[in-house]
Amino acid sequence: MADDFKVTPWEVTGDIDYEVLMQRFGTTPIDDALMKRIAKYGEIHPMLKRGIFYTHRDFGKLLDDYDKGNKFFLYTGRGPSGHTHLGHIMPWIFNKWVQDVFEADMLFQMTDDEKFLFKDLTLKDTRALAYENALDFVALGFDPEKTKIILDTENIKELYPIALKVAKKVTFSTAKAVFGFDNSTNIGSIFFTTIQAAPAFLPSERAGKQIPCLIPCGIDQDPHFRVARDAAPGLNYPKPTMLYCKMFPGLGGGDKMSSSDEMATIYTTDSPKNVKKKVGRAFTGGCVSVEEQRVKGGNPEVCAVFKYNFYLFEKDDKKVNDLVDKCKKGEILCGECKQMLTEKINVFLEEHQAKREEAKEVVDSMTFDGFKW
Amino acid sequence: MADDFKVTPWEVTGDIDYEVLMQRFGTTPIDDALMKRIAKYGEIHPMLKRGIFYTHRDFGKLLDDYDKGNKFFLYTGRGPSGHTHLGHIMPWIFNKWVQDVFEADMLFQMTDDEKFLFKDLTLKDTRALAYENALDFVALGFDPEKTKIILDTENIKELYPIALKVAKKVTFSTAKAVFGFDNSTNIGSIFFTTIQAAPAFLPSERAGKQIPCLIPCGIDQDPHFRVARDAAPGLNYPKPTMLYCKMFPGLGGGDKMSSSDEMATIYTTDSPKNVKKKVGRAFTGGCVSVEEQRVKGGNPEVCAVFKYNFYLFEKDDKKVNDLVDKCKKGEILCGECKQMLTEKINVFLEEHQAKREEAKEVVDSMTFDGFKW
Numbered sequence: 123m124a125d126d127f128k129v130t131p132w133e134v135t136g137d138i139d140y141e142v143l144m145q146r147f148g149t150t151p152i153d154d155a156l157m158k159r160i161a162k163y164g165e166i167h168p169m170l171k172r173g174i175f176y177t178h179r180d181f182g183k184l185l186d187d188y189d190k191g192n193k194f195f196l197y198t199g200r201g202p203s204g205h206t207h208l209g210h211i212m213p214w215i216f217n218k219w220v221q222d223v224f225e226a227d228m229l230f231q232m233t234d235d236e237k238f239l240f241k242d243l244t245l246k247d248t249r250a251l252a253y254e255n256a257l258d259f260v261a262l263g264f265d266p267e268k269t270k271i272i273l274d275t276e277n278i279k280e281l282y283p284i285a286l287k288v289a290k291k292v293t294f295s296t297a298k299a300v301f302g303f304d305n306s307t308n309i310g311s312i313f314f315t316t317i318q319a320a321p322a323f324l325p326s327e328r329a330g331k332q333i334p335c336l337i338p339c340g341i342d343q344d345p346h347f348r349v350a351r352d353a354a355p356g357l358n359y360p361k362p363t364m365l366y367c368k369m370f371p372g373l374g375g376g377d378k379m380s381s382s383d384e385m386a387t388i389y390t391t392d393s394p395k396n397v398k399k400k401v402g403r404a405f406t407g408g409c410v411s412v413e414e415q416r417v418k419g420g421n422p423e424v425c426a427v428f429k430y431n432f433y434l435f436e437k438d439d440k441k442v443n444d445l446v447d448k449c450k451k452g453e454i455l456c457g458e459c460k461q462m463l464t465e466k467i468n469v470f471l472e473e474h475q476a477k478r479e480e481a482k483e484v485v486d487s488m489t490f491d492g493f494k495w
Numbered sequence: 496m497a498d499d500f501k502v503t504p505w506e507v508t509g510d511i512d513y514e515v516l517m518q519r520f521g522t523t524p525i526d527d528a529l530m531k532r533i534a535k536y537g538e539i540h541p542m543l544k545r546g547i548f549y550t551h552r553d554f555g556k557l558l559d560d561y562d563k564g565n566k567f568f569l570y571t572g573r574g575p576s577g578h579t580h581l582g583h584i585m586p587w588i589f590n591k592w593v594q595d596v597f598e599a600d601m602l603f604q605m606t607d608d609e610k611f612l613f614k615d616l617t618l619k620d621t622r623a624l625a626y627e628n629a630l631d632f633v634a635l636g637f638d639p640e641k642t643k644i645i646l647d648t649e650n651i652k653e654l655y656p657i658a659l660k661v662a663k664k665v666t667f668s669t670a671k672a673v674f675g676f677d678n679s680t681n682i683g684s685i686f687f688t689t690i691q692a693a694p695a696f697l698p699s700e701r702a703g704k705q706i707p708c709l710i711p712c713g714i715d716q717d718p719h720f721r722v723a724r725d726a727a728p729g730l731n732y733p734k735p736t737m738l739y740c741k742m743f744p745g746l747g748g749g750d751k752m753s754s755s756d757e758m759a760t761i762y763t764t765d766s767p768k769n770v771k772k773k774v775g776r777a778f779t780g781g782c783v784s785v786e787e788q789r790v791k792g793g794n795p796e797v798c799a800v801f802k803y804n805f806y807l808f809e810k811d812d813k814k815v816n817d818l819v820d821k822c823k824k825g826e827i828l829c830g831e832c833k834q835m836l837t838e839k840i841n842v843f844l845e846e847h848q849a850k851r852e853e854a855k856e857v858v859d860s861m862t863f864d865g866f867k868w
Contacts, residue, residue, distance in 0.1 A: 235655070238659055238663070239659060239662065245656055245659065245660075275652075275655060275656055275659075276652075278652055278655045279648075279649070279651055279652050282608070282648060282651045282655070283618055283648055285683075286608055286611055286612060286618065287618075289612065289681055289682050289683025289686070290611070290612055290683055291681070292681060292683075293680065293681055293682070294667065294676070294677070294678050294679070294680050294681075294685060295678040297682050298678065304667070305666060305667050305668040305671065306666050306668060307667055308662055308663050308664070308665060309665050309667060309670050309685050309686050309688075309689065310658075310662025310663055310665075310686065310689065312667060312682050312685055313682050313683065313685065313686035315682075316682065316683065
């Protein structure tokens with residue numbers, strides 16, 4: 123497959139070849155041995171089994187530490203540039219599983235500063251969006267006793283000294299090479315990566331000793347954490363351990379669900395009617411006519427509807443395999459498949475939206491250092 | 496005079512030609528008309544009369560505003576990289592005069608973050624030095640009701656959102672051109688100027704309207720405030736008004752007193768004995784022998800001892816002129832001059848050190864937003 127795709131924290135273009143990307147970034151595949159090892163702690167999450175979380179940095183080492191009684195904390199985050207869609211919550215669902223299995227404390231960083239710097243948004247905008255996004259995060263059921271939400275502009279006093287320490291170790295050369303910055307990049311954007319590094323080191327800084335950190339997130343964030351990992355040893359912080367997932371696909375067939383295409387994006391607050399409309403327009407692997415599809419079958423590999431089942435909405439492996447089989451044999455048509463997915467998404471969203479309402483009662487108690495929204 | 500000198504906030508090298516520097520930076524001389532205008536508000540400070548504060552940006556405009564009842568606040572600061580010496584307090588003494596004459600509120604920023612980023616110091620070091628420096632600042636008698644001390648890492652929550660707004664307006668290109676950064680500069684140093692800009696805009700941000708700001712400081716800080724002034728209009732902040740002074744000379748004859756030469760630097764905590772020793776070794780405009788000097792006279796223009804009288808320790812213009820006269824005629828020798836200066840400095844330091852002790856009782860009540868040291 124071609125190598126002409128680009129993945130940075132701010133831009134995903136071209137058709138991503140995830141194997142090539144892994145080699146490019148220098149991360150390690152999650153192989154059978156590691157998978158077997160993970161299975162000892164709890165039932166393997168479908169996102170691992172299906173290769174959605176597919177590559178890592180030092181995960182085996184983290185488990186070695188864990189086995190010795192050295193507990194890690196979880197850290198992931200969200201850049202609040204828009205309303206929450208399914209692509210955002212996918213890795214959060216995985217984080218929830220890790221929290222449950224390993225009884226891990228968790229930091230969730232909302233980078234309102236980043237989105238102000240990189241997008242045409244005010245700080246008021248990004249703060250309001252952060253609140254909306256936080257409701258979705260909380261709705262997923264993270265343990266309120268073990269989970270704290272960081273809002274960068276609110277918690278900057280704790281983050282800033284750590285960010286400074288990281289910043290002192292990172293030259294513009296490095297930032298340029300890692301993120302593709304140039305002379306026209308604003309100096310806030312150049313500095314920002316240090317703020318994203320900070321939560322990974324915050325518990326170590328507070329404790330005055332190394333507390334291991336696991337960051338499950340999209341692989342597009344690797345440039346940030348390469349920088350953070352390079353800086354860590356010189357600061358006597360532990361290198362954060364990474365577990366990376368693929369991007370959640372867009373309904374239009376693209377590699378990454380993006381708010382830039384509203385109709386190919388399912389938001390957590392969408393109505394059942396909207397979901398039906400959006401899924402109805404989804405890109406599928408079907409043929410141009412029913413007759414042709416009955417004979418030739420469809421292609422689930424390119425089908426957004428199938429991917430949604432595979433990534434999030436069909437947890438039963440047997441049912442996933444059946445779906446592939448039936449599709450390829452022409453036994454199931456796109457309309458039927460879309461209808462089933464619509465129902466699954468709407469069932470999920472109905473429950474999620476109820477929990478999202480409840481989250482409004484809890485979200486204040488989960489802020490880091492007790493800030494008020 | 497040669498143009499081969501360099502003045503940035505972090506480096507002063509070569510023989511500074513202050514006229515050339517003014518042209519290079521594009522600031523305006525303080526001319527007779529402006530001086531006459533200032534005289535209407537109070538007795539002209541010797542540092543203005545003697546051209547130590549010698550150039551400005553928009554000072555006339557600030558006075559226009561003031562005359563219309565639009566009060567300004569003062570802002571100056573200190574990078575806590577070492578103990579306070581006479582070169583540091585010189586512009587603070589001037590600030591105190593401005594505060595008194597214009598009854599101005601004042602922000603004093605201590606950039607512990609900057610000195611961490613630019614020097615081989617820890618954040619603990621720069622914080623401890625900031626406290627020491629703050630005592631000297633407070634000892635000068637600033638009105639505790641009108642004066643607040645900012646410590647960047649303590650007050651970052653107020654500074655950061657403003658810094659982000661500035662940062663979004665400043666490209667790496669600009670930072671490179673203004674400060675001479677290159678690819679090897681760390682990304683914290685690149686970002687830092689936005690933190691130094693923030694206090695200039697902080698009262699405007701808090702008030703939700705434009706509050707004029709006057710910054711009397713060393714001309715080496717102009718690069719920072721050029722950036723701040725360029726960013727201001729787009730953020731609906733007022734451009735800060737600048738009053739710039741020349742660098743306080745070193746005892747060794749250099750253009751800037753610097754802690755890198757301990758023996759040519761008089762610290763505010765020096766003992767009378769130490770002062771005597773340091774002044775005794777000062778570079779003068781004297782001749783090699785007493786006999787020669789009696790005949791040829793000395794050269795006050797290059798003499799550090801004379802400069803100390805001129806910059807800080809002889810407020811009486813007549814006495815300054817007498818000193819020049821007598822020196823040139825060989826009527827006064829260097830030893831005598833050094834002895835007189837030593838006495839003046841020690842009288843000043845005795846009083847200052849007593850006030851510095853008293854400052855320990857007040858300094859906590861003068862912190863911005865009430866932080867504890």
